[in-house]
Amino acid sequence: MDEFTARLACIIFVNAYLPFCHRKVALTIPLSNYSAAAENPILCDLNQEQLKAVTAPISNLLVLAGAGSGKTRVLVHRLAWLIDHYHVNPHEILAMTFTNKAAAEMKRRTAKLLNVSVKSMWIGTFHSMAYRLLRQHHREAGLPENFEILDADDQIRMVRRIIRQMELTEHTNDAREMAQYINRWKDDGLRPQDLENTIHARKRTPYQIYIKYQEICEKHGLVDFGDLLLRSHELWLNHKDILEQYRSRFRHILIDEFQDTNLIQYAWLTMVAGTQNRVMVVGDDDQSIYGWRGAQITNIRRFASEYPNVQTIKLEQNYRSTQVILNAANAVIKNNPSRLGKTLWTQADEGEKITGFKAANGFDEADFVAQTCEHLLETKGFSPNQVAVLYRNNSQSRIIEQIFNQRAMPFIIHGGTRFYDRLEVRNALAYMRLIQNPHANAAFERVVNVPSRGIGSRTLETIRTTATQNNISNWDAAKHTLENNLLPTRADRAVKTFVALIEKLSKQSQGKSLADVANVAVRASGLYKFHESESGELARMRTENLDELLIACAQFAIFDTDIEQEEVDSDSVLRDFLDRATLDAGDHRNDDNDAINLMTLHSAKGLEFPVVFVTGLEEDLFPHYLVKNDPDREEEERRLAYVGITRAMQRLYVTFADTRATSFQQRETKRTPSRYLREIPAQYLSWVGDNPYEKERPLSCDDLYVRSPIYLNNTAQYYGNSRITHKKLGPGRVLNTRGESDSKQVEIEFSDGSRKWFLASSPFLVQE
Numbered sequence: 001m002d003e004f005t006a007r008l009a010c011i012i013f014v015n016a017y018l019p020f021c022h023r024k025v026a027l028t029i030p031l032s033n034y035s036a037a038a039e040n041p042i043l044c045d046l047n048q049e050q051l052k053a054v055t056a057p058i059s060n061l062l063v064l065a066g067a068g069s070g071k072t073r074v075l076v077h078r079l080a081w082l083i084d085h086y087h088v089n090p091h092e093i094l095a096m097t098f099t100n101k102a103a104a105e106m107k108r109r110t111a112k113l114l115n116v117s118v119k120s121m122w123i124g125t126f127h128s129m130a131y132r133l134l135r136q137h138h139r140e141a142g143l144p145e146n147f148e149i150l151d152a153d154d155q156i157r158m159v160r161r162i163i164r165q166m167e168l169t170e171h172t173n174d175a176r177e178m179a180q181y182i183n184r185w186k187d188d189g190l191r192p193q194d195l196e197n198t199i200h201a202r203k204r205t206p207y208q209i210y211i212k213y214q215e216i217c218e219k220h221g222l223v224d225f226g227d228l229l230l231r232s233h234e235l236w237l238n239h240k241d242i243l244e245q246y247r248s249r250f251r252h253i254l255i256d257e258f259q260d261t262n263l264i265q266y267a268w269l270t271m272v273a274g275t276q277n278r279v280m281v282v283g284d285d286d287q288s289i290y291g292w293r294g295a296q297i298t299n300i301r302r303f304a305s306e307y308p309n310v311q312t313i314k315l316e317q318n319y320r321s322t323q324v325i326l327n328a329a330n331a332v333i334k335n336n337p338s339r340l341g342k343t344l345w346t347q348a349d350e351g352e353k354i355t356g357f358k359a360a361n362g363f364d365e366a367d368f369v370a371q372t373c374e375h376l377l378e379t380k381g382f383s384p385n386q387v388a389v390l391y392r393n394n395s396q397s398r399i400i401e402q403i404f405n406q407r408a409m410p411f412i413i414h415g416g417t418r419f420y421d422r423l424e425v426r427n428a429l430a431y432m433r434l435i436q437n438p439h440a441n442a443a444f445e446r447v448v449n450v451p452s453r454g455i456g457s458r459t460l461e462t463i464r465t466t467a468t469q470n471n472i473s474n475w476d477a478a479k480h481t482l483e484n485n486l487l488p489t490r491a492d493r494a495v496k497t498f499v500a501l502i503e504k505l506s507k508q509s510q511g512k513s514l515a516d517v518a519n520v521a522v523r524a525s526g527l528y529k530f531h532e533s534e535s536g537e538l539a540r541m542r543t544e545n546l547d548e549l550l551i552a553c554a555q556f557a558i559f560d561t562d563i564e565q566e567e568v569d570s571d572s573v574l575r576d577f578l579d580r581a582t583l584d585a586g587d588h589r590n591d592d593n594d595a596i597n598l599m600t601l602h603s604a605k606g607l608e609f610p611v612v613f614v615t616g617l618e619e620d621l622f623p624h625y626l627v628k629n630d631p632d633r634e635e636e637e638r639r640l641a642y643v644g645i646t647r648a649m650q651r652l653y654v655t656f657a658d659t660r661a662t663s664f665q666q667r668e669t670k671r672t673p674s675r676y677l678r679e680i681p682a683q684y685l686s687w688v689g690d691n692p693y694e695k696e697r698p699l700s701c702d703d704l705y706v707r708s709p710i711y712l713n714n715t716a717q718y719y720g721n722s723r724i725t726h727k728k729l730g731p732g733r734v735l736n737t738r739g740e741s742d743s744k745q746v747e748i749e750f751s752d753g754s755r756k757w758f759l760a761s762s763p764f765l766v767q768e
């Protein structure tokens with residue numbers, strides 16, 4: 001029997017028996033060569049379709065399948081099978097995915113399956129591969145040995161300088177927008193010379209900026225993110241010998257999350273694959289969530305039609321989630337009109353119903369998440385790292401972090417930084433700190449040249465030395481250098497500007513509320529404008545976080561209880577807020593293993609957790625207001641909801657707030673539940689407290705006691721309807737309570753009908 005027939009016989013045999021195959025049951029395969037196959041850990045825990053993909057003859061392969069159906073598992077097992085069965089040299093394998101975390105996981109799982117070192121395999125992200133290539137062939141790529149990577153911030157700054165040099169009006173030629181043009185051209189593989197004859201008159205200016213920008217990059221050996229891929233592509237294009245070297249090396253290429261590749265990544269793949277090498281791609285059209293960054297969902301179709309003899313395998317069994325969770329996910333994604341179409345099924349138990357929670361506001365929502373987590377950890381045996389809390393925007397983590405901190409719950413933020421650790425937030429806090437106390441040295445150093453005002457390291461060094469020699473603060477030292485003309489003219493002017501700015505901000509802030517001081521620090525300092533001018537998504541995120549900080553300041557006044565004295569002066573509120581922010585930033589650091597996972601829905605791609613909370617399910621937040629009225633982006637947003645729901649293995653919680661302050665509507669406004677909630681069939685959902693879809697009716701006294709039963713266990717101090725007086729806001733009655741011990745809060749309705757939440761221990765509250 002030749003090898004091919006033997007293999008075929010084995011596959012048919014294994015496929016036929018697979019439904020009865022359990023890990024520990026050895027199958028007797030009547031072929032000496034393959035007798036070990038069924039016991040082989042590479043093959044045993046796979047269903048028929050998965051096995052077909054893993055053991056397919058060497059060919060181009062497309063695995064198209066829904067969430068949790070084992071795509072990543074198949075890819076890793078295929079990789080191992082290539083080595084173990086086809087005796088492929090690990091050196092000949094190139095495997096790519098989209099995040100470093102996923103790449104590390106891929107390496108770990110391959111090493112475990114094969115018990116070999118994975119060092120000689122190229123497993124990584126597209127960017128890291130391109131970077132590795134350019135480092136190895138910098139000369140041929142036209143780069144100096146020590147070429148530098150230009151991040152998004154650097155890029156925007158450089159574009160702004162060019163706009164000024166070219167004496168263009170900054171107002172009509174926004175640096176951020178110009179950088180976006182450049183990135184898009186690079187993503188599409190276009191250099192200035194490629195655009196020369198075709199450029200539309202409307203794009204003439206960005207094109208000219210692109211020429212200048214590229215000239216500077218070349219001159220100084222700078223490479224931006226788009227350039228990494230484009231340049232390594234060009235390297236291959238212009239150096240056939242190098243391309244040949246990689247083509248003859250990477251005989252087997254495997255790519256996970258293929259639905260999120262963009263044009264240049266596709267071109268890159270096509271180049272290294274050539275006609276000889278075999279490519280396996282796995283993906284899910286329903287999980288394409290990076291269209292806004294140029295990803296082409298159509299690459300899946302292109303691959304199937306452009307690569308020879310592509311064998312397509314579909315996986316339909318989901319192994320991750322309970323039936324209820326999977327049915328809910330299917331029901332949501334079904335509403336997208338332009339799908340390739342597939343429905344997942346599972347043999348798993350029906351599982352618990354999805355829990356829905358309508359929170360009064362963002363704090364209430366975070367409190368519910370925290371309390372539920374505590375309950376699950378204490379009584380259901382889950383460990384913190386089995387839980388994920390997902391949200392649409394980075395800025396949403398701020399309230400969750402605050403409540404988790406108050407309750408000393410361990411958490412880790414993935415793919416992002418804690419709210420008060422974020423660059424833009426720390427910059428704003430530094431300005432607030434200087435307004436409160438100009439002698440704060442760290443704050444001084446942090447923002448003396450942010451936004452850039454021409455104070456370089458030498459000037460700063462002079463200030464520092466003066467401060468040390470005279471035993472004074474940086475602030476006093478700066479003034480001293482001005483008074484004694486210690487600086488060269490330009491530096492002198494720059495320091496003067498900074499000193500004048502801080503003095504102006506302090507004056508503007510005198511006697512003002514915390515929210516007003518924050519507003520001065522964020523806007524009058526030029527910080528908001530500065531971050532706004534960074535490139536696309538980054539700018540949106542940073543300005544949203546600054547808006548969120550302003551909201552935090554406004555809310556701090558409401559929830560604050562740390563200040564003991566009766567009449568609170570604005571200075572002590574400011575100091576108290578800054579101290580708390582510093583504590584929040586520095587406290588409770590946990591490693592991955594014993595911490596609850598907080599992350600955006602985008603960064604949850606490819607991951608799974610026994611318990612998942614999808615929070616902020618409100619119209620305009622999720623779906624995001626920016627995607628509305630754009631059918632393509634609306635579909636992409638629903639795919640993001642699908643990604644979120646399908647991360648859950650056993651328990652799923654979906655929450656929204658009745659009122660929330662968001663970065664685009666800074667006051668607490670009434671919210672509408674997200675369409676995705678409505679799309680989950682009612683039989684899969686069980687609501688804690690209010691069912692938002694029940695007809696609204698006026699609140700009666702009885703409702704006050706049953707509204708949120710989860711919180712009514714802890715009403716030791718306050719009871720519904722009891723009368724209470726707030727020392728500043730006057731008399732009212734208790735509507736509701738929530739939280740426990742230190743973070744226990746009460747909702748009070750005042751005589752004018754307004755309602756507010758306070759910490760129960762607030763010294764302003766007096767019970768009658």
Ligand code: ATP
Nearest residue numbers: 045046047066067068069070071072073319320606
């Ligand atoms: P996503 O679309 O979210 O990236 P995926 O299709 O890549 O998901 P995997 O992460 O590979 O799915 O698998 C989902 C879960 O199902 C994992 O926990 C995996 O170990 C498990 N799984 C996959 N196939 C099987 C199988 N045949 N038997 C048992 N468990 C399986």
Ligand code: MG
Nearest residue numbers: 071072073606
């Ligand atoms: Mg996967």
